[in-house]
Amino acid sequence: MGSKKRQQTINKRNRERAIEEKRTLKRQRKQEKREAARSGEPIPGDPIAGDAIASDAIADEPTAGDAFADEATATPAEPPTDVD
Numbered sequence: 001m002g003s004k005k006r007q008q009t010i011n012k013r014n015r016e017r018a019i020e021e022k023r024t025l026k027r028q029r030k031q032e033k034r035e036a037a038r039s040g041e042p043i044p045g046d047p048i049a050g051d052a053i054a055s056d057a058i059a060d061e062p063t064a065g066d067a068f069a070d071e072a073t074a075t076p077a078e079p080p081t082d083v084d
Contacts, residue, residue: 029045036043 033043033045
């Protein structure tokens with residue numbers, strides 16, 4: 001029975017460690033955002049700041065990461081052939 005209790009304890013510690021890591025990463029992201037806001041740089045991971053940078057591009061031209069542009073320039077797939 002000692003083995004089951006020990007495994008429970010190990011699992012509990014692993015869960016606690018994972019939670020603490022998530023909290024630490026969240027604190028770091030918040031700190032980076034605060035520092036970026038103070039220095040006037042674009043906020044990392046902020047989709048709004050990314051849109052402001054992308055607005056300089058011409059809207060009618062497809063970009064490399066544009067899914068619709070990739071579909072428009074892609075060559076059609078060949079139908080499967082039966083090999084007998």
